[in-house]
Structure formats: structure tokens, C-alpha cells
Amino acid sequence: MNTQTTSSSKRSAARTALETAGIYAVAATLLVAGVLASPDFLTAENLLSILSGVALLGMVACGMAFITYSGNMADLSLPTTMAFSGIIAVASLSLGIVPALLLGVLAGLAIGAMNGLVVGKLNANPILWTLAVAFFMEGFMRFTWSNNQLYPEIEPGTPGAAFIGIFRLRTGPVPLIVLVMLALFAVAHLVMTRTRFGRESRLVGSSRAAARSSGIRVSRVVFFNFLAAAFAASVAGIFLTSMNKLGVFYLGQGYDFKAVTAVVIGGVMLSGGRGHIPGVFGGVLVIGLLTNIMTFLGITAFRQNIVTGLVFIAVVGFQQYQLRARGKDYA
Amino acid sequence: MEAVSKRYPGTLAVDRVDLGVNAGEVHALMGENGAGKSTLMKILSGTFNDYDGLIRIGGQTVTLHSPAEAKEHGVGMVHQELSLARPISIAENVLAGRLPANRWGLIQRKALFEEARQWLEYVGLALDPRKAVGEISPHEAQLVEIAKVLSNKPCILVLDEPTSSLSREETARLFDIIRDLKRRGLAIVYISHHLPEVFEIADRVTVLRDGRNMGTLSIAEATPQKLVQMMAGQTIDEFYAARHPEIGDTVLRAVHLTRRAYFHDVSFALRRGETLGLAGLSGSGRTELARSLCGLDPLHYGTVALHGGIIQPGDYARAVSKGLVYLTEDRKADGLFLRLPVSQNLVAALTARHSTMGLCRPAKDAAVAQRLFTTLHVVAPSPEVDAGTLSGGNQQKVLLAKWLATKPHVLILDEPTRGVDVTAKRQIHEAILGLTAQGTAVLLISSDLPELVGMSDRVLVMRQGRLIGEMQRQELSEEAVLLAANGHYAFRTPDTVTSNTGRGAVRPAASLQEQGRP
Numbered sequence: 082m083n084t085q086t087t088s089s090s091k092r093s094a095a096r097t098a099l100e101t102a103g104i105y106a107v108a109a110t111l112l113v114a115g116v117l118a119s120p121d122f123l124t125a126e127n128l129l130s131i132l133s134g135v136a137l138l139g140m141v142a143c144g145m146a147f148i149t150y151s152g153n154m155a156d157l158s159l160p161t162t163m164a165f166s167g168i169i170a171v172a173s174l175s176l177g178i179v180p181a182l183l184l185g186v187l188a189g190l191a192i193g194a195m196n197g198l199v200v201g202k203l204n205a206n207p208i209l210w211t212l213a214v215a216f217f218m219e220g221f222m223r224f225t226w227s228n229n230q231l232y233p234e235i236e237p238g239t240p241g242a243a244f245i246g247i248f249r250l251r252t253g254p255v256p257l258i259v260l261v262m263l264a265l266f267a268v269a270h271l272v273m274t275r276t277r278f279g280r281e282s283r284l285v286g287s288s289r290a291a292a293r294s295s296g297i298r299v300s301r302v303v304f305f306n307f308l309a310a311a312f313a314a315s316v317a318g319i320f321l322t323s324m325n326k327l328g329v330f331y332l333g334q335g336y337d338f339k340a341v342t343a344v345v346i347g348g349v350m351l352s353g354g355r356g357h358i359p360g361v362f363g364g365v366l367v368i369g370l371l372t373n374i375m376t377f378l379g380i381t382a383f384r385q386n387i388v389t390g391l392v393f394i395a396v397v398g399f400q401q402y403q404l405r406a407r408g409k410d411y412a
Numbered sequence: 413m414e415a416v417s418k419r420y421p422g423t424l425a426v427d428r429v430d431l432g433v434n435a436g437e438v439h440a441l442m443g444e445n446g447a448g449k450s451t452l453m454k455i456l457s458g459t460f461n462d463y464d465g466l467i468r469i470g471g472q473t474v475t476l477h478s479p480a481e482a483k484e485h486g487v488g489m490v491h492q493e494l495s496l497a498r499p500i501s502i503a504e505n506v507l508a509g510r511l512p513a514n515r516w517g518l519i520q521r522k523a524l525f526e527e528a529r530q531w532l533e534y535v536g537l538a539l540d541p542r543k544a545v546g547e548i549s550p551h552e553a554q555l556v557e558i559a560k561v562l563s564n565k566p567c568i569l570v571l572d573e574p575t576s577s578l579s580r581e582e583t584a585r586l587f588d589i590i591r592d593l594k595r596r597g598l599a600i601v602y603i604s605h606h607l608p609e610v611f612e613i614a615d616r617v618t619v620l621r622d623g624r625n626m627g628t629l630s631i632a633e634a635t636p637q638k639l640v641q642m643m644a645g646q647t648i649d650e651f652y653a654a655r656h657p658e659i660g661d662t663v664l665r666a667v668h669l670t671r672r673a674y675f676h677d678v679s680f681a682l683r684r685g686e687t688l689g690l691a692g693l694s695g696s697g698r699t700e701l702a703r704s705l706c707g708l709d710p711l712h713y714g715t716v717a718l719h720g721g722i723i724q725p726g727d728y729a730r731a732v733s734k735g736l737v738y739l740t741e742d743r744k745a746d747g748l749f750l751r752l753p754v755s756q757n758l759v760a761a762l763t764a765r766h767s768t769m770g771l772c773r774p775a776k777d778a779a780v781a782q783r784l785f786t787t788l789h790v791v792a793p794s795p796e797v798d799a800g801t802l803s804g805g806n807q808q809k810v811l812l813a814k815w816l817a818t819k820p821h822v823l824i825l826d827e828p829t830r831g832v833d834v835t836a837k838r839q840i841h842e843a844i845l846g847l848t849a850q851g852t853a854v855l856l857i858s859s860d861l862p863e864l865v866g867m868s869d870r871v872l873v874m875r876q877g878r879l880i881g882e883m884q885r886q887e888l889s890e891e892a893v894l895l896a897a898n899g900h901y902a903f904r905t906p907d908t909v910t911s912n913t914g915r916g917a918v919r920p921a922a923s924l925q926e927q928g929r930p
Contacts, residue, residue: 275774277767283752284760290746294708295760295814296732354751 104347104363111370119377127373129254135369136258137317139362141336142343143265144313146361150273151306152286152353153200153207155341159314161218162189163333166315167322168222170244171231178240186315192218193311194304201303215337222330231328248323258320265313270358272309282306287354342393343368350400426451427623428465433568433599438590440614441603444643444861448623449603453570456601457489458482469568488566490558490574498546503528505545506560531559536585551578558586562593569593570601575609587613605693607636607898619643636895644861644890657869660684663853664736664822666705669714674700675877678714682822687844687854689868691893697877698857699741702824705855706738707731718822733764735821739811739828741857747811750800754792755781757799757810761818784813789839805836812840816847823847824855829863841867861890875899 115122141159148156156162170185196214199205233241250257273279281302284292293299317336322328347364349356368389375385426448433439443449455463458476467474469485476482482489496505503525504511512523528541535555545553554574561569571590575583590600590613604610610617610631617634619626619642626642664682669675675697682688692698703709705716707728716723716736723731731737740747749757758781759766766773766780785795788809792802799810808829815823825844829837844867848854858864864871871883873896880899883892 275772276770277763277772278770280767280772281763283756284749284763287749287752288746291749291760293728294738294740294746296729296737297760297763298729352751354749 104360104367107346108363108366108370111367111374115370115374115377118374122374122377125254129256129259131366131369131373132259132262133256134373135365136256136262137321138336138339138343138368139262139365140265140313140317140320142340142347142361142365143262143269143358144310144317145337145340146269146344146347146349146356146358147273147282147306147309148207149341149344149349149351150286150353150356151282151303152289153303153306154351154353155208155337156196156211156307156310156314157208157337158192158196158211158214158218159310159340160333160336161215161222161330162192162311162314163318163321163336164328164330165189165192165218165222166318167332168226168231168328168330170319171233171241171322171328174233174240174244176240178243181240181244182319185319186312189311189315189318190308193308193314196311197304197307200307201300219330226330229329233326233328235326245323245326248320261316261320265316266358266362269309269313273358278302278305283354285353338393339368339389342389342396345400346392346396351397426455426463429620429623429625431618431625431628433601435567435597435599436594437615438594438600438602438613440610440617441601441620442605442610442617442639442643443620443626444859447620447643449620450572451623452620453489453572453601453603456482456568456570457487483564483566486565486567487570488561488564488568489570489572490561491572496545496553496557496560499544501542501544502532502539502548502556503541505556506531506541506563508560527563528559531563532556534562535559535589536582551582554578555582555586558589566598568599568601570603572603573605574602575604575606583609605898607639607895610639611636637891640891640894644894657685657687657848659686659869660851663719664855665717667715667717669701669704669716670712671700671704671710672712674704675874678874678879680872680879680882682853682855684851684853685848687848687856687867687869689864689871690855690857690874691864691871691897692874693897695876696874696897698874699826701874702738702826702855702857706736706824708738732761732818735818736824737761737815737818737820737822738824739815739826741826741830743807743811748799748807751798753796754785754790754799754802754810755795758784758795758813758817761814765818780817784817788813788816788843805832808832809836809840809843812843816843819850820852822853822855824857826857827859828856829858829860837863861893865890865893873897 112123121127141163145156145159148154166185166189169188170181173181173184176184192214196207196211199210200207233239233244235242235245248258252260273282281292281297284295284297285299285302289299292302314333314336318333321332325332343364344356344361345351345364346367347356347362348360371388371392372385375388380388429448429452431439431441431452441449441452454460456467456476458479458481461477467476469487474481474485476485476487497508506528507524512520512527514520525541532539532541532555535558537552537555537559539548539552539556545556548556555578558571558574574586578586590602594600602610602614611634614631616628616630617639618628619639621643629638661684662681663684666681667679669678678701680688690698690701700709704711704725707723707726707730709726711725716725718731718734718736721734723734723736728738744750749760752760755778759777762777762780763772766776781795784790785792790802790809790813791806799807802810812825812828823844828844829840832840841863844854844856856864856867858867865888868888869885871888871893872879873881873883873893875897881896883896
């Protein structure tokens with residue numbers, strides 16, 4: 082019995098590894114392509130810059146993964162959550178750097194809590210609801226701060242200077258943002274695989290109705306999924322604000338779509354309940370590598386967007402095809 | 413129809429059935445759930461593109477491989493589930509597919525509403541055809557559905573349980589329409605569980621059982637007892653072993669449960685180790701009662717007590733943690749996680765129990781999953797295949813195993829063996845018996861009469877949202893239950909019931925006189 086048990090759990094681990102392998106194969110291919118594209122590609126410096134380049138995206142994708150995994154597809158209010166966290170942090174710098182950062186994250190969590198409550202308890206459509214929240218929050222920020230950008234003080238020694246500095250902090254050669262991203266991925270992975278919450282998220286994502294009739298508190302699970310996403314987005318938003326040295330409503334634009342792309346090419350099914358965090362990290366790497374190589378090749382930012390869009394379309398099409406091949410009966 | 417068969421994966425749903433319906437005749441089709449009535453009629457209405465046997469309409473052999481073909485040959489079918497588009501006007505629904513248009517392709521609204529109004533008038537509805545279907549009541553919608561089918565001018569009309577949502581007056585009106593159609597020479601097939609209706613309207617009756625034709629009688633030869641016997645058969649003794657349950661104290665007590673529009677003032681008690689059957693026709697409120705009882709659906713009035721502690725209405729997660737669980741009747745909709753491995757389905761209800769401080773215990777999960785997989789003989793290559801790939805019977809075993817794993821005090825089973833083959837059925841029954849032997853109380857809802865009679869220690873009968881009485885094990889038979897569910901059987905008076913059931917029993921809510929129909 083015991084050997085059977087371990088063999089069955091080994092089998093599911095093997096399946097996970099196999100599913101993840103795909104995205105890393107793509108990443109490896111891109112690495113080779115990068116080497117071919119430029120001799121400067123495979124330097125420690127460039128590789129670290131790729132990682133820092135995707136660090137903020139990685140954080141948001143890490144949070145977005147919870148939304149997709151639990152069957153809620155995407156939280157389109159994450160970009161405004163990022164901007165709002167940054168603005169609140171800048172606006173409360175007079176209280177000191179630590180309270181400012183805490184308040185920034187709290188502001189983001191408030192949006193997440195509201196989303197989680199409405200989608201979890203009232204069964205609102207997550208896409209439409211978060212789209213509406215994004216629209217509302219943008220208007221709210223523009224109105225409250227009269228369309229202005231918020232600049233922190235940058236005199237050395239002030240909390241403002243410290244705030245601007247956090248984006249540029251490093252441990253040795255490794256930027257803080259890369260470490261934070263890796264930490265978030267590690268924690269997210271543990272939460273999804275080792276906690277009751279992670280397990281219930283998968284059940285809710287697979288079938289909300291079946292989860293409910295298995296005695297799972299679906300609305301609570303959905304609530305915490307939105308909270309997790311908002312937390313990751315707030316952290317990313319504060320770094321983004323620090324990088325830009327200003328807080329403003331439009332920071333974070335575009336992160337929603339890129340994050341969903343990373344999540345989906347990382348193997349998390351848009352229909353929920355399938356996928357895992359290592360895959361999402363692979364997805365983020367692929368996007369980073371793709372962007373970096375395109376930059377090396379001198380492809381402009383707008384054309385890069387076209388490529389990212391096409392990759393998304395291809396991957397979603399492929400997932401849909403896979404689902405259909407498994408039998409429409411239970412897809 | 414001659415020697416018509418239809419095979420579903422694993423079962424022969426209709427087995428070489430001959431059925432002849434004459435023009436100007438109302439031909440009733442009866443049989444228990446799963447007897448093959450609906451499948452047979454679906455063949456006639458072109459739902460399947462494969463079946464064996466011959467179908468002749470008006471002497472001509474026809475192939476009916478699509479609903480359009482069936483329509484062309486004059487087959488009109490009124491389904492049990494309505495096929496109306498709710499946000500669209502009644503008129504457009506009734507005349508869907510042949511809206512009167514002018515030569516520019518624009519709809520002629522006047523002609524549309526005028527024609528629709530005539531059809532509505534014919535079925536006795538004084539409704540504005542411009543109204544959306546979503547705004548009218550379910551029974552009006554049922555009549556609109558009939559108007560829609562009639563407007564296609566069929567020569568064969570199939571009515572599948574047409575009166576389930578109709579009031580008495582509307583039923584009478586429907587029967588007038590049917591008689592009128594009969595005079596006009598239509599061949600009418602009337603599917604119903606309701607014996608009184610069949611005797612009122614039908615000229616001949618055909619009974620199906622297990623996909624086979626058990627015989628056709630003219631209404632003059634038929635008696636309720638005869639029909640019930642033909643439907644029920646004699647399968648109980650071979651299949652269900654004698655059992656000697658040890659029935660203990662009251663575990664669950666339900667008092668005055670009411671959910672408006674579904675069930676009214678239902679009270680009963682359930683004892684340790686007991687299997688309590690819940691009988692009733694479809695639409696009698698059994699499933700709704702069960703779902704409200706455990707907290708999945710709202711409860712407007714009344715209390716449910718488990719071991720003396722009140723179960724909060726609407727809080728199913730709490731009920732599950734206290735050991736009151738419900739096995740859903742629809743495993744595909746809200747039973748299984750079809751896209752997850754069997755192993756994860758088996759432990760889906762244990763997430764709370766198998767975790768300490770929010771961390772889950774994969775080893776414990778795996779051990780339980782493996783044990784259940786083996787004890788219930790789930791036929792699958794491994795516990796790691798997706799639940800959706802299993803056959804119906806094995807899916808149902810997985811669903812049951814999910815709840816067995818929680819070691820419930822009270823297990824509500826809603827159609828636990830629907831669409832399941834005989835072997836799986838036996839295994840499921842063994843698992844249920846094993847559970848009751850350990851003291852679990854079971855509330856069994858089943859339209860499978862041999863199962864209900866064979867498994868239950870006591871049966872409550874529900875009709876039109878009310879509990880109309882109960883039967884003890886010694887008085888149980890398929891015939892008795894079927895007649896009772898039809899409101900046909902005089903129970904002992906409620907007073908005797910109370911004194912006989914003794915400790916823990918509750919007075920039935922309604923006496924016979926209070927029911928709507930005879």
C-alpha cells in the first residue's frame with residue numbers, strides 16, 4: 082500500500098515536471114537564439130538585466146496566477162492597483178518611509194478585498210467587474226490628485242530619497258527587485274502546493290459548483306485569491322513608482338495583459354484549476370528573453386507588443402485545442 | 413416504429429421496441445425512470461443520428477437523423493425541458509424558423525403577432541404575443557411551447573410530461589386541446605407518470621421497462637394495478653439481500669421545513685443506522701428539500717437539528733464539517749471535478765480535515781485516495797487519470813467515495829445510481845450498506861423504485877411539495893410506493909403513523925385531503 086501511495090504521488094509529480102518542461106524548453110531555445118543574435122547576449126550582466134527587466138512583470142504575474150488558477154481568468158484592475166499603491170506610498174512619505182510603504186500595500190489590498198468580496202460573494206463576472214474597477218480607480222486618482230503627478234522629495238536623507246532608492250538597491254550584483262520576485266514565486270509555489278488554501282483554489286478553479294457542493298467555502302477562497310493578487314501588484318507598483326520617481330495614475334498600464342500572457346504561456350489554463358507556479362516563472366522568463374532578443378535585434382517597442390500579442394493568441398489557441406482534444410464533454 | 417434500438421456507451425437504452433400509433437389516437441407511454449421512454453421519443457424526433465430499426469410514418473419508411481428531418485416528416489415534440497428563448501417575444505418563439513417576411517426580408521410584425529395570437533388563443537392563453545417569454549410564468553411557457561409545436565402543423569405529436577407544471581384548470585384545457593387534435597386525425601404520444609391522467613386521456617397504453625416493450629393495452633383492459641405491475645417487475649428479491657439494520661437514536665430532526673414554491677412544512681426524523689427513503693414523482697420537491705436541508709439552497713422556515721445542535725441554514729460548509737453531507741443528483745454539474753485526477757476528487761471534501769495550521773497533508777490525502785480507489789473497485793488505469801475520463805458508474809463511485817471519506821453522520825443520497833450499470837450499482841449499494849452498518853443515517857432519494865424499496869427501512873412519500881405519509885418496511889413494495897406517489901393510495905391516518913413510528917417520529921405534515929389532485 083505504502084509503495085503504491087508514493088508511486089501515485091510520484092506520478093503526479095512527474096506529470097507536473099513534464100508540463101513545466103515545455104515552457105523551459107522554449108526558454109532554452111530562446112537562450113540559444115539570443116546567443117546567435119548577439120555575442121553580448123550570454124554575459125552575466127545581460128542575463129541579470131533580463132531578470133531585472135522582468136522582475137516587476139514577474140511579481141504581477143505571480144499574483145495574477147492566483148486569479149487564473151482559481152478560475153477567475155484575470156484581474157484587470159491590477160495596473161490601477163499598482164498605480165494606486167505607488168501614489169498612496171508617495172503621498173504618505175511625510176510619515177516616514179516604513180509607514181508609507183505599509184500604507185501603499187494596504188491601499189492595494191483594499192482594492193483586492195473589494196474585488197474578492199464582489200466576485201466571491203456576489204458572483205460578479207471577474208473580467209467585467211475588475212474592468213469597471215480599473216476604470217473607476219483611474220477616474221478616482223485623476224480626480225483626487227487633479228490629474229497631477231506626485232513627486233517625492235529627493236533631498237538626501239529624506240524619506241523621499243529613500244523611497245526612490247529602493248528600486249535601485251542591490252545585494253552584491255543582484256538587484257533587490259529580482260530577489261523580491263524570486264521570493265514571491267517561492268512563497269506562491271509553497272502556498273499553491275502545500276496549503277489548504279492552494280488546494281481549495283485548485284478545486285474552486287476546476288469547478289466552482291463542485292467545490293461548493295464539496296463543502297468548500299468558495300467565496301472565502303476567491304476572496305483570498307484576489308487579495309494575494311492585489312498584494313503582489315502593490316509590491317510591484319511601489320517598485321515601479323520608485324523607478325519612475327513619481328506616482329501617477331497611468332503607471333502599471335499594460336501589466337495586466339503581459340501578466341496574463343506570462344501566466345497562460347506558463348501553462349495555467351484560462352479555464353482554471355490547472356497549472357503551477359514554476360510554469361508561470363518560465364512564462365515570465367520567456368517574455369523577458371523574447372523582449373531582450375527583440376531589443377538586441379533592434380525591434381521597436383510597438384512591434385514587440387505585436388509579437389507578445391501574437392504569442393498570446395497562439396498559446397490560448399493551443400490550450401483551447403488541447404482542451405477540445407480531451408473531449409468537449411468535460412473541458 | 414419497428415425493432416428500434418439505441419445503444420448508449422455501456423447500456424442498451426432502447427432494446428428492439430415496436431410501437432404503433434394510429435392517426436386519431438392518444439397513445440400513452442409509461443415506464444419508470446430510465447425505462448427508455450424519453451430515448452425512444454428522442455429517436456422519433458431526430459435527436460440521434462444513429463439508431464437501429466425502422467420508422468414508418470404514413471406507410472412510408474423514413475430516416476430521422478436530425479430534428480429538421482423529423483420536423484419535415486411531421487413529428488412535433490413538446491419536451492419536458494422547455495426550448496424557448498427567454499428574452500425574445502412569445503410571437504417570435506412560437507413562429508421561430510418561419511417568421512412571416514416581406515420580399516425585402518423584413519419581418520412583417522403585424523402578420524407575425526396576428527398569427528401568434530391565434531395560436532395562443534387555440535391553447536387557451538390570453539397573452540400579448542409581444543411580451544417576452546421571460547416575463548411569463550412557467551406554466552404559461554409550457555402552453556406557449558405547445559403552441560409553438562402545433563404551429564408547425566405536425567401529424568404526430570409527442571408530449572413528454574406536459575402537465576408537470578400545469579394547474580388543474582390548465583390540465584383540463586390541455587386535455588380539451590388534445591381531444592380536439594385527436595378529432596383532426598393527429599397521432600398523439602403522451603408520456604406520463606401520472607396514472608389518473610393516462611386513464612383520462614389515453615386510448616391505448618404501452619409500458620416500457622429496461623428499454624423493452626412490456627406490452628400494449630387498450631385503456632379498457634388496463635387497471636392502475638396492472639400498469640404498475642408491468643412497470644415495476646419483480647427484480648427486488650434477487651438483487652437486494654435481506655438486511656438487519658441496527659437502528660439507534662434520532663440523529664437528525666427536521667421540523668416544519670419550508671422553502672416557498674418548492675416544499676411546505678416538512679417534518680421528519682432520521683435515526684442512527686437507518687436508511688430513510690424519500691419517494692415522489694419528479695417535481696414533488698424531494699431534491700429541493702434535500703438541498704435546503706443541508707444548507708446548499710435557502711430555507712425559509714423551519715429548523716434542522718443534528719445531534720441536537722441546530723444546523724445553520726445556508727451554510728453547507730459548516731454542515732459538512734458536522735457530518736451532514738449531500739451527494740448531488742447531477743455529478744457532471746456540481747459533483748465531480750471532471751478535469752482533475754480521480755485521486756484529488758476522492759479527497760476533495762477533506763481539505764479542512766487534512767490540514768494543520770493551513771498546511772495540507774499530501775501523504776494523508778494519497779493514502780486515503782488509494783484506499784478508497786481500491787475499496788470501491790473504481791475501474792480506471794490509475795487514480796491519476798482525470799475523473800472526466802471514467803464511465804458513468806465509476807464516476808458515481810468516485811462521487812460516493814468522496815463522501816464516504818468524510819465518515820458522515822448523515823448522508824443524503826440523491827439518485828445515487830442514476831445511469832449506472834448493474835455491477836456498479838451493486839458495488840454502490842454494498843458501500844451504502846457498509847456505511848449504515850457503521851451507524852451512518854442515510855436519506856435516500858431515488859426514482860429507481862426497486863432500489864428505493866430494496867434499500868429503505870422506511871419511506872416518506874412526497875407529493876407537490878408536501879409530505880403525505882410514510883410507509884414501514886413491511887408494507888413497502890414498488891406498487892405501493894408508485895401508487896402512493898401518485899396520490900392513489902389511502903395511507904393509514906396520520907395519527908396511526910405517529911403512534912407506530914414511536915420515538916423520534918414526527919407527525920406527517922399534511923393529510924390526504926389537503927392535496928391538490930385526486
